[in-house]
Amino acid sequence: MDSTPPRKPATVICCGQVVLDHTFRVDEVQAPPSKTTARGYNLGIGGMGAHAAIAVVRLGGRALFWGRVGDDEAGAAQAEALDAEGVDVTHLRRIPGAHSALSAVIVDKMGERAIVTYRGDGLSPDPSWLPLDLLAEAGAVLTDPRWPEGSHVVLDAAAAIGLPTVLDAEKSEARILRDLVPRVGHAIFAATGLSVFGGGAPPRESLRRALASGPLKMVAVTRGEDSTLWMVPGDDKPREMPAFPVQATNTTGAGDVFHGAYALAMAEGQGIEAALRFASAAGALRARDGATPDRAMVEALIGTLIAA
Ligand SMILES: Nc1ncnc2c1ncn2[C@@H]1O[C@H](COP(=O)(O)OP(=O)(O)OP(=O)(O)O)[C@@H](O)[C@H]1O
Ligand SMILES: [Mg+2]
Numbered sequence: 001m002d003s004t005p006p007r008k009p010a011t012v013i014c015c016g017q018v019v020l021d022h023t024f025r026v027d028e029v030q031a032p033p034s035k036t037t038a039r040g041y042n043l044g045i046g047g048m049g050a051h052a053a054i055a056v057v058r059l060g061g062r063a064l065f066w067g068r069v070g071d072d073e074a075g076a077a078q079a080e081a082l083d084a085e086g087v088d089v090t091h092l093r094r095i096p097g098a099h100s101a102l103s104a105v106i107v108d109k110m111g112e113r114a115i116v117t118y119r120g121d122g123l124s125p126d127p128s129w130l131p132l133d134l135l136a137e138a139g140a141v142l143t144d145p146r147w148p149e150g151s152h153v154v155l156d157a158a159a160a161i162g163l164p165t166v167l168d169a170e171k172s173e174a175r176i177l178r179d180l181v182p183r184v185g186h187a188i189f190a191a192t193g194l195s196v197f198g199g200g201a202p203p204r205e206s207l208r209r210a211l212a213s214g215p216l217k218m219v220a221v222t223r224g225e226d227s228t229l230w231m232v233p234g235d236d237k238p239r240e241m242p243a244f245p246v247q248a249t250n251t252t253g254a255g256d257v258f259h260g261a262y263a264l265a266m267a268e269g270q271g272i273e274a275a276l277r278f279a280s281a282a283g284a285l286r287a288r289d290g291a292t293p294d295r296a297m298v299e300a301l302i303g304t305l306i307a308a
Contacts, residue, residue: 010267011137012056014260015066015130015154016049016144016168018082018092019117020074023105023252029114036106045081046103048144048168051253051292052260055282057086060295061264064088064138066130066154067147068123070098091131098122111248111287125149132157139267140164142259145172145180145193155183164266168259169193169210182214186272188262189221190255204238207231218272222255222283228276241276243284244301250290257292258283277302 025040056063069075071094101120107113127150141158143151167184171192198206210219220230229238261282265275281301285293
């Protein structure tokens with residue numbers, strides 16, 4: 001169960017979504033028509049790839065973020081926030097005239113959330129500027145479905161040099177997931193993403209189809225406070241990685257942190273089961289605290305399993 005970080009930090013390249021999250025805390029998310037007073041407000045970085053990149057750094061790795069923002073205020077704030085977290089933003093591209101992505105995140109007192117995302121405007125999908133030669137310096141790559149053209153070329157170039165690849169298979173259009181999943185080594189679905197991918201088939205069947213769709217090494221589906229189901233080639237039915245029991249205060253970003261932690265574990269050469277445990281602990285702490293944990297916190301939580 002050792003997940004001690006290696007002496008030289010492992011590098012993860014995160015290619016995908018960055019969003020500026022406006023988070024409102026309310027007692028209850030009310031159905032419209034309604035007016036609700038927020039109990040608290042926070043402006044912070046969000047988006048699968050960006051959140052995951054921050055998690056990689058907090059957990060002791062080195063992260064490069066590849067993605068697109070506009071040349072507006074939100075884009076500047078996104079670049080600044082990632083840089084302040086220690087993420088390499090040399091290849092965060094600011095696209096002239098484009099609008100950056102934004103979200104309104106409404107979190108209730110149980111820590112559950114409703115999210116409205118504006119995916120930006122004018123963020124050219126052209127991936128031809130991506131510095132693919134830098135993949136040779138990385139230990140793993142993580143992509144998501146919000147910039148499919150970028151993910152597509154990054155996954156293919158990484159596969160060509162045998163680099164471990166991870167996909168955050170979040171809810172997206174079915175055609176996007178069906179294009180990306182067969183290109184990746186480790187596809188980790190959100191429950192809604194798996195349902196879209198499998199056309200509503202039961203999780204076990206959808207995971208089987210995902211595993212059979214390409215040379216995948218592992219498929220999984222995260223299910224919040226319930227266990228993560230996962231399969232490797234040759235498995236007939238899913239295995240279970242239990243979730244760590246915590247009192248959740250804000251589950252936003254738990255999935256993003258889970259994926260960042262898993263990709264870092266791959267870059268460090270951890271095995272699949274150890275990586276899933278490491279990621280589950282990181283995701284649980286994120287849900288408990290509403291903040292991304294550091295390595296020592298994750299190690300301590302994993303340690304409670306050994307002590308038990
Ligand atoms: N309430 C919780 N208690 C314990 N662990 C949790 C909880 N919520 C999330 N986690 C951990 O984080 C992982 C990812 O969470 P979840 O399945 O909610 O991601 P998601 O649906 O992709 O959501 P998002 O990407 O918006 O965070 C879970 O598999 C689990 O390991
Ligand atoms: Mg998610």
